[in-house]
Amino acid sequence: MPSTYLRSAEIEALSSGTLDKLNLSRQPAQKAIKGQALANFLADHPVPSEWELTEEFPDEEIFLVEILPPWKMYFEGAARRNGAGAGVFFVLPKDNLLPYSFVLTQNCSNNVAEYQALLLGLNMAVEMEIPQLKLYSDSALIIKQIMGEFEVEKAELVPFRDHAGNHLAKIPQTLLHYIPRTKNGPADALAGIAASLAQLDSRPSQVPIYERWVVPLVPLPSEEEADEKMEQEEEALPISTHKSEATD
Structure with missing residues (x-):
């Protein structure tokens, strides 16, 4: 027997004794019908017993992050006395390198030049x-x-510190590390080149870098070849024999 559902108005009429004035409509349970339809479909289309479940997905790369x-x-x-420069050196996740060298247009202290390099790098990162x-x-x-420690x-450094903090806030995750000077060679070289170029009256807009070896490289022999050559040289050495005369 199908179920009958009463609306709120019908419930109020039932309690007040005026239910006969309302038109009741029988509403079958839709969920029960859908459930029975699904059961009938599965009964008509059974899964073959020889089928094996697999955890492999043909489009698994779509969900790969x-x-x-x-x-x-x-x-x-x-x-420098007559110029300043900044060097920025990016190392990408797959070890690609992005070196930048900047000639600063004003003479400044070394700390200001350091802040300028930081700001130039952060600006590019943003x-x-x-x-x-x-x-x-x-x-x-x-x-x-920068870390607040x-x-x-010096008052001249305050605007640079604040400006750097604003740039850092625009990058979701940042970490600052102090390293020895020996570990910062590429950036130091880029800054030094820019500072040297700043002292020139006419500066080049680009400085091309070429890989070149003036003296041709002479291939070094392997260990086996070196041992063989040494044996040949030893065989070629003259061997002298000395006879000792017996004395009475």
């Missing part, structure tokens, strides 16, 4: 929408000022 390691950014500033970035510098002062005593 590759998590790449963060970008790395090394920065360095260099100040434009490239880098989600994760590790920053490396051999300036403990700059790193600790050191106070900025």
Whole structure:
């Protein structure tokens, strides 16, 4: 027997004794009908017993999410008597390299040049929408000022610190690391080149870098070839014999 469902108005009429004035309509249980239809379909289309369940999906690459390691950014500033420069060196997740060298248009202190290098690198990172970035510098002062561990005593550095903080806030994840100067060689070299070019009256817009070896390389012999050559030289040496005369 199908079920009958009463609406709220019918329930009120039932309680007040005026139910005969309402038109009751029988509403079958839709969920029961759908469930029975599904059971009938499965009964008519059974799964063959020889079929094996598999965990392999033909389009599994669609759901594959590759998590790449963060970008790395090394920065360095260099100040000379008549010029200053900044170097920024990006290391991409798949070990691709992006080196940049900037000639600073104003003479400044070494700390200002360091901040300029940091700001130039962060500006590029924001434009490239880098989600994760590790920053490396051999300036403990700059790193600790950015992290809030050191106070900025010189007033000229305060705007640079604040500007760097605004840029860092635009990158989802950042980590700052202090490294020895020996570990920051590429960025230091880029900054040094820019500072040297800043002292020229007429600076080139581009500095091409070529890989060249002036003296042709002479292939070194392998260990086996070296041993064989040594044996041949020993065989070629003259062997002299000395006869000793018996004395009375």
